[in-house]
Amino acid sequence: xxxxxxxxxxxxxxxxxxxxxxxxxxxxxxxxxxxxxxxxxxxxxxxxxxxxxxxxxxxxxxxxxxxxxxxxxxxxxxxxxxxxxxxxxxxxxxxxxxxxxxxxxxxxxxxxxxxxxxxxxxxxxxxxxxxxxxxxxxxxxxxxxxxxxxxxxxxxxxxxxxxxxxxxxxxxxxxxxxxxxxxxxxxxxxxxxxxxxxxxxxxxxxxxxxxxxxxxxxxxxxxxxxxxxxxxxxxxxxxxxxxxxxxxxxxxxxxxxxxxxxxxxxxxxxxxxxxxxxxxxxxxxxxxxxxxxxxxxxxxxxxxxxxxxxxxxxxxxxxxxxxxxxxxxxxxxxxxxxxxxxxxxxxxxxxxxxxxxxxxxxxxxxxxxxxxxxxxxxxxxxxxxxxxxxxxxxxxxxxxxxxxxxxxxxxxxxxxxxxxxxxxxxxxxxxxxxxxxxxxxxxxxxxxxxxxxxxxxxxxxxxxxxxxxxxxxxxxxxxxxxxxxxxxxxxxxxxxxxxxxxxxxxxxxxxxxxxxxxxxxxxxxxxxxxxxxxxxxxxxxxxxxxxxxxxxxxxxxxxxxxxxxxxxxxxxxxxxxxxxxxxx
RNA sequence: GGGGACGUGGUGUAGUCUGGUUUAAACACACUGCCCUGUCAAGGCAGAGACCGCGGGUUCAAAUCCCGUCGUCCCCGCCA
Numbered sequence: 001x002x003x004x005x006x007x008x009x010x011x012x013x014x015x016x017x018x019x020x021x022x023x024x025x026x027x028x029x030x031x032x033x034x035x036x037x038x039x040x041x042x043x044x045x046x047x048x049x050x051x052x053x054x055x056x057x058x059x060x061x062x063x064x065x066x067x068x069x070x071x072x073x074x075x076x077x078x079x080x081x082x083x084x085x086x087x088x089x090x091x092x093x094x095x096x097x098x099x100x101x102x103x104x105x106x107x108x109x110x111x112x113x114x115x116x117x118x119x120x121x122x123x124x125x126x127x128x129x130x131x132x133x134x135x136x137x138x139x140x141x142x143x144x145x146x147x148x149x150x151x152x153x154x155x156x157x158x159x160x161x162x163x164x165x166x167x168x169x170x171x172x173x174x175x176x177x178x179x180x181x182x183x184x185x186x187x188x189x190x191x192x193x194x195x196x197x198x199x200x201x202x203x204x205x206x207x208x209x210x211x212x213x214x215x216x217x218x219x220x221x222x223x224x225x226x227x228x229x230x231x232x233x234x235x236x237x238x239x240x241x242x243x244x245x246x247x248x249x250x251x252x253x254x255x256x257x258x259x260x261x262x263x264x265x266x267x268x269x270x271x272x273x274x275x276x277x278x279x280x281x282x283x284x285x286x287x288x289x290x291x292x293x294x295x296x297x298x299x300x301x302x303x304x305x306x307x308x309x310x311x312x313x314x315x316x317x318x319x320x321x322x323x324x325x326x327x328x329x330x331x332x333x334x335x336x337x338x339x340x341x342x343x344x345x346x347x348x349x350x351x352x353x354x355x356x357x358x359x360x361x362x363x364x365x366x367x368x369x370x371x372x373x374x375x376x377x378x379x380x381x382x383x384x385x386x387x388x389x390x391x392x393x394x395x396x397x398x399x400x401x402x403x404x405x406x407x408x409x410x411x412x413x414x415x416x417x418x419x420x421x422x423x424x425x426x427x428x429x430x431x432x433x434x435x436x437x438x439x440x441x442x443x444x445x446x447x448x449x450x451x452x453x454x455x456x457x458x459x460x461x462x463x464x465x466x467x468x469x470x471x472x473x474x475x476x477x478x479x480x481x482x483x484x485x486x487x488x489x490x491x492x493x494x495x496x497x498x499x500x501x502x503x504x505x506x507x508x509x510x511x512x513x514x515x516x517x518x519x520x521x522x523x524x525x526x527x528x529x530x531x532x533x534x535x536x537x538x539x540x541x542x543x544x545x546x547x548x549x550x551x552x553x554x555x556x557x558x559x560x561x562x563x564x565x566x567x568x569x570x571x572x573x574x575x576x577x578x579x580x581x582x583x584x
Numbered sequence: 585g586g587g588g589a590c591g592u593g594g595u596g597u598a599g600u601c602u603g604g605u606u607u608a609a610a611c612a613c614a615c616u617g618c619c620c621u622g623u624c625a626a627g628g629c630a631g632a633g634a635c636c637g638c639g640g641g642u643u644c645a646a647a648u649c650c651c652g653u654c655g656u657c658c659c660c661g662c663c664a
Contacts, residue, residue, distance in 0.1 A: 033621030047624070066614085083622050091624090108615060111595050116625060117613075119595070122656050175664035195664090222663045346587075346660065448664050501664095545657095556657065 001071050001101060008044020010090055014076040021046060021095065022071040022103070024133065025064050026113070035061045039072065039095075042138045045088055047079075048072055048095040057100045067106035067113060067133075073099040121547075126561040128552060140549050143262060144537045148215055150258045151235055158250060160211040160237060165200035167193055167217070172511060175448070176220035179230075182577040193219035196530055198448060199515060201238040202487055205526040206518050213237040215533060224556045226545040227479065227535055234482070235536075238528030244470055247484055247527050248427060251474060255425065263540060271425040271474070279428050284322075284405020286431075289478025290424050292417040296404045297381050298322050299392070308369035310353070314394040321394040324404050325382035326411050329389025330356040330363075337389070340407060344393060347403040353392040357384050409478065423539075426475040430454075433467040434500070443500050447471045449508065450494070450515075451485040452527075459496045474531070476539055484529025491519040 001020045010019065026040035035050040035058070050061035064070065074095040085091035110127050111119045115136045124131040131137065152162070171178045171192035178192035194200075196218045204212045214236045221230060239247060252269040259265045272290070279288050282295045300320040303311040311321050326332075332340075341352040355364040355378070362375055370378075384390060391407070393400045412418050433453050434443045443464060445451060453459060454468040470486035488494045494516055498508040509516065534546035547553040554560055574581065 027624075027626090029623050029626050031621055031623065031626080032619065034623080035621095036623055036626085038624070045624090049622085052621075080622070083624085085624055088624080108594065112614060114613095114625070117596055120591085120656065122591095123595085125656095172664095177663085220663060223661085225663090226658075228663070348660090445664055451664095555655090557655085561656095 001073050001099065003071065006043035007039050007041045007046035008090065010046050010076060010093060010095070012078070012093055015078055015093060017076055018073065018098075019076055019095065020071060020073045021048075023069070024113075025066055025068045025070065028064055028066070030062070035064075037061065037064060039070070040133075040135070042142070044090065044135070046090045046093075046095060047085070047088070048074065048097055050097050050100075054098065057097050060100050060102065061097070064102070065106065067109060067130075068102060069104040069106075071101045071103055072097050121555070122561060125553070125555060128562045132551060137548075140537070140541045140543070141551065143541055144549050146262045147258055147537055147540065148533070150261050151213075151215065151254060154254045154257045155211075155213045155237065158211070160213040161209055162214055163204060163209065163212050164214065165194070165197040165204075165216070167219075169194050169200075174508075176222050179219045179221050182579050184577055187578045195220050196234060197236055198450065199512075201236060201528060202450065202515070202526065203518055205238055205240045205487075206521065206523045208240075208524075210240045211238070212528075224554060224558060226547075227532075227538070229534070229546060229550060229553055230558055232546070232550075233533040235531040235533050236528070237530070238526060240524040240526045242486070242525070242527050244429070244472055244486055244527070247486075247529055248472060248474075251482075251484075251529055251531070252425075255474075258536075259423070259540075265423065267423055267425060269425075271427050273427040273429050275430040276428055276432065277430065280401050280405075284401045284403075284408055285478070286428055287473065287475045287478055287480045288405075288426065288428075289409060289412065289418070290426055291419055291422050291477060292412045294324065294326070294408055294412060294417065296322050296324055296401075296408065299378070299381070302374065302377055302381075303394075306370065306374060308353075308366055310351075311392075311394050319394060319396045320400050321392055322400050322404055323378070323382070323390055323392040324408055324411070325384050326389045326391065327385070327415070327417075328387050329411070329415075330358060330387045332389055337391075340391065340410075343410065344403045344407060347406050348399045349393050349395055349403045353394075355390045355392075357386055357388045357390070359386060420542075422477070424477055428473045428475060429471075431469045431471045431473075432465075433459075433469040434464050436465065445469075445497075445501065447483060447485050449497050449501055449512075450487045452488045452493070453497075459493075459500060461500050464500050470527070472529070474529070476536075479535055479539065480532070481535055481539075482529055482531035484527065486525070486527035489519060489523040489525045491516050491523075494519055 003022045004020045005014070007021045007023045010021070021039060023039040023041035026038040026045055029036040033052055037048045037050070038045045039048050050058050052058050072095065074097040076093055076095055079092060079094050109130065111123060111130065113130055113133045115134055119131070168181060168191040171180060171190060176195050178195065181191040181193065183189045183191060197214065197216055201212050216234055216236050217231050218234050219231050222228070224230065239250070252271055256267055256269050259267045274288070276286055279286055281298060284296050298320065299322065300315050303321045304315050306312050315321060337354055344352045353366055355362050355367070357379070378384070378390065382390060393403050431446050433451065434445050437444045443461065447469060452470040454470055457463065459467060471483065472485065473483040474481045488497065495509060498512065502508050534549055537549040538546045541549055543549060552560065552562065559565065
């Protein structure tokens with residue numbers, strides 16, 4: 001029997017027609033005299049009816065069990081009055097079976113193929129093929145396909161060319177840890193899997209392709225998280241003869257189209273923009289979640305000479321004091337506030353100071369150190385209301401910013417201040433070009449070393465600290481969707497950057513000499529951006545983890561329970577590669 | 585490298601804090617059999633199924649307390 005339709009796509013226009021469908025037995029309701037089966041395929045469910053008059057099919061129906069694979073021929077008809085199911089798109093019709101064929105059977109399942117139960121991730125990944133059968137999952141992956149398709153249709157219409165770049169490439173120890181692939185033909189040498197196609201796409205610009213994109217896998221051998229996998233997918237694009245606004249405009253219009261055509265949601269463009277400095281000050285993060293307010297306030301000037309020595313001495317040593325006003329937080333108990341303190345300590349703070357705005361005045365263990373005017377300033381700066389809780393941190397800037405940023409997010413979630421149906425896009429711009437790495441005593445780029453500085457000043461180790469980058473990150477609901485920049489297209493500027501980054505024993509100039517060369521041969525001004533495809537899909541699907549939109553993800557310990565990877569390999573394989581294992 | 589949560593029939597959980605007749609473990613779903621001609625997360629009756637992740641210790645007695653170990657998840661570090 002040749003299939004004529006998907007189960008989930010049959011509609012009333014097929015009434016009185018004979019059709020053939022194939023699928024899995026989703027559920028079986030045996031009434032003794034009549035048997036109903038919900039047959040499932042990727043498009044959805046259709047109720048099929050076995051009637052006792054047809055003895056042959058009825059006998060087979062009695063044998064059907066969950067997840068049996070069958071093909072069914074029958075007549076589509078309108079369901080009898082009062083038996084419609086409004087929960088199904090096919091709920092007004094059913095298929096009366098005239099012929100049925102069991103294509104495969106299925107033993108007892110390790111878990112039910114339904115949306116109604118949370119199964120442990122371990123089991124889900126071991127039986128990923130069953131897990132992926134669940135309707136909610138099929139939906140996620142159909143959506144993921146649509147997103148990719150809309151991206152391609154849009155970028156194609158904007159004259160972008162899809163060009164592939166290699167997976168076997170060169171290891172560059174900056175940034176994330178590389179996955180290494182031993183070379184059989186070059187003993188002792190290794191390829192690396194790309195952390196991103198960054199340099200390839202820049203070279204494609206030098207080659208004159210003008211606009212490039214790729215939906216491409218990237219690899220980073222770092223620890224995994226809910227939003228991080230060893231291999232992940234990026235929408236990677238690059239454009240020639242552009243400035244920041246041109247790239248940002250393309251991305252905004254692309255996302256507008258994707259959200260409209262996939263979710264039927266109108267997002268507002270252009271996205272709001274915020275400077276890096278502002279984001280760090282107000283939200284304590286370079287990827288602020290602006291779905292709720294609760295902004296951080298700085299008191300480093302106000303408390304410079306205050307009587308509370310913890311504050312004034314930190315400030316005199318170059319540190320800062322900032323605080324957060326938690327609406328209706330005064331009802332938190334002492335131990336709950338201690339919990340916040342421990343949370344802050346986890347992020348590197350030494351302690352946390354709090355004040356409750358009560359009817360009787362401000363309640364706090366340190367209230368005696370503060371003058372009335374100072375309390376007034378605190379209250380007015382926050383716009384604090386009765387019943388609010390204010391917390392302060394005093395430390396070096398990095399610690400305070402990070403802690404309060406994390407605490408703000410935690411409170412936003414716990415107090416349910418976040419509107420889950422909102423999509424808040426945001427550009428973070430004006431990043432510093434570099435930051436000083438105290439431990440290693442050297443300059444480090446915030447983005448990557450190919451990012452163009454703002455302005456045309458000649459850069460050196462003295463003035464680089466104040467330079468801004470032509471870089472931009474696109475943020476959605478506090479998650480970094482992607483980042484990009486205008487790249488350096490002049491060899492002399494790129495050389496300056498490498499000089500600043502280089503330590504005495506390693507020269508970036510040598511490692512990237514091919515790039516410096518390429519830039520001299522007529523490199524056009526160019527820039528681009530890379531978007532985390534998995535993250536976009538997870539956000540659009542309302543999932544908390546990108547694993548829910550990746551068909552075969554790894555566990556947090558970086559293994560695959562289905563294939564049981566990674567594994568050791570044979571001596572023969574190792575010998576061919578001239579690799580010896582030395583497990584300590 | 586570090587912090588935390590969890591691990592009980594096939595699945596999801598209760599029981600763990602305060603060790604012991606709420607019979608060596610309860611409930612729901614799934615499973616098996618029977619009944620049932622309009623259900624749709626069908627219903628009814630009956631049944632099978634776990635020595636409580638693994639190892640060790642404390643104790644008269646351990647799912648329960650302690651130590652170790654493995655696994656899953658969340659977070660810090662890390663992710664230019």
